[in-house]
Amino acid sequence: MSDPFDDRKARASAWFRQLRDEIVAAFEALEDSQTTGPFAGDAPGRFEVTETKRDAADGGDAGGGLMSVMRGGRVFEKVGVNVSTVYGELGEAAQKSMAARGVPGMADDPRFWASGISLVAHMQNPHCPAVHMNTRMFWTPNAWWFGGGSDLNPCIEYAEDTAHFHAVQKTHCDKHDEAYYPRLKEWADEYFFVPHRGRARGVGGIFLDDHNTGDWDADFALIQDIGRAFLPAFVPLTQKRRDTEWSEADKDTQLVHRGLYAEYNLVYDRGTKFGLQTGHDANAVLMSLPPLAKWV
Template sequence: MTDMTEQKSRAATWFHQLRDEIVAAFEALEDSHATGPLAEAEPGRFEVKPTKRTSEDGSDAGGGLMSVMRGGRVFEKVGVNVSEVFGQLGEQAQKAMAARGVPGMADDPSFWASGISLVAHMQNPHVPAVHMNTRMFWTPHAWWFGGGSDLNPCIEYDEDTAHFHAQQKAHLDPHGDEIYPALKAWADEYFFIPHRHRARGVGGIFMDDRNTGDWEADFALTQDIGRAFLKAYLPLVEKRRAQPWSDADKETQLVHRGLYAEYNLVYDRGTKFGLATGHDADAVLMSLPPVAKWT
C-alpha cells in the first residue's frame, strides 16, 4: 500500500474546514440569541488551544486544535476538536487493531489519523445535546473512514428527532438507498449503554472501518456525514433556545448528562484510542459535560 500522502492531506484539510464552519455557526448562534433565558449574558466565544501528541521516545507525533466554549448564552460547554497524529502504535493499540482485522501490525505498527470531534452540552434543557465526528485512519496495511452524529436530548421531542434523522437521510441517500438504514442501525447498536439497558439518546448515524476499496467514494460519504450536521442540528437549537425551563427540567438534564459521561468513559472507541495513543488528555476528554448528577 502507498503512503497515500495526497489523500491524507485532502482528508485533514476537509476536517479543518468543517471545524471552521461549525465554530463560526455556533458563535453566530451566541450572537443572535436575543430573547429568552440568558439573552442578556455576554455571547460565548471559543477558546482555541493547540494540542500535541508526543511519542514514547519524546519525538513530535502531531497534534491539532482544541476549541472549547464555556458558559455561553446558548452553549454551556461545546468542544470542536481537530487532530492529525502519527507515529507508532503501542502494544495495546496494536492488539486492538489486530482484533479489528488489520494485518501486519506486529511487523510495522506505523499509523496516521486525522479527524474532527464535536460534543455540545446546552444551557437550555429543551435544546438537545449532540455529538459528531468524522475521521480517517491509515496504516501501511489498511485505511478506513469512520464517524457519524447522534442526538442526545434529555427532554425528547418527536419532531426534533424526525428532523435530525431526515437531514441525515437526505445527505446519505445519494450514496445508495442502503446507506442510511445501515448507518442508523449501527448507531442504535453502538450508542447503547449495556449496564443501563438503554440508548444514550435518540440515535443518528454511525460507521467505522469504512473501506470499500474506493477511497474517493468513501471520502465523499464521510464529507456528507459532516455536511449533514449543521443542517440537522442548527434548526433545533434555534427553535428551542428561547424556551423557558424549570428547575425540574434542569435536574432532568443533569441526570441525563450522567449517562453521557458513563458511555464516553466506558465504551467510546475514540476515547479509548485517544488515551491509549498518548494524545492530549484534555482534548480526548473534552466530550465530558461541565456538570452532571447521578441519582
C-alpha cells in the same frame, strides 16, 4: 519514495479543518443571535482555542491539532470542536485493539496516521438537545478506512426533532447509496447503547467504522457528506428550542441525562480509549464530558 497516500491524507486533513471552521463560525453566530432568555445579558460565547500535541515515545513530532472549547455561553453551556492529525507508532494496547478488530499487519508494522474532527455540545436550555459528531480517516501501511457519524442526545425528547435530525442524515446518505442510511442508523443504535443501563444514550443518528469499499474517493465523498449533514440537522433544532422556558425539574432531568452520557464516554466509547492509549492530549480526549452532571 513518497507515500502514494500523502495527497489523500492532506485532502482529508484539510477537509476536517474546513468543517471545524464552518461549525465554529455557525455556533458563534448562534451565540450572537441569542437576545432573549436568562443568559441574553451575558457576552456571547466564544471558543477558546488551544494547540494540542501528541506525545511520541521517542520525544519526536507525532502531530496534534486544535482544541476549541466554549464555556458558559448564551446558548451553549459547554461545546468542544476538536480537530487533529496524529501519526507515529501504536503502543502495545492500541496494537492489540486494532488486531482484535481485524486490522492486518499490526504485529509487523505498528505505524499509523489518523485525522479527524470530534464535536460534543452540551446546551444551557434543557429543551435543546445535546449532540455528538465525529468523522475521521485512519491509515496504516496495510489498511485504511473512514469512520464517524453523529447522534442526538436530548434529555427532553421531541418526536419532530428526532425525525428532522434523522431525515437530514438520510438525505445526505442517500446521495451515495440508499442502503447506507438504514444500515448506519442500525449501527448507531447498537453502538450508542449503554449496556449497564439497558438503554440508548440518546435518540440515535448514524455511525460507521472501518469503512473501505476499495474506492477512496467515493468513501471520502461519503464521509464529507456525513460532516455536511451536521449543521442543517442540528442548528434548526437549537433555534427552535433555545427560547423555551424551563423549570428546575427540567434542569435536573438534564443533569441526570448528562450522567448517562458521561458513563458511556468513559466506559465504552472507542474514540476515548484510542485517544488515551495513543498519548493524545487528555484534555482534548475528555472534552466530551459535560460541565455538570448528576447521578441519582
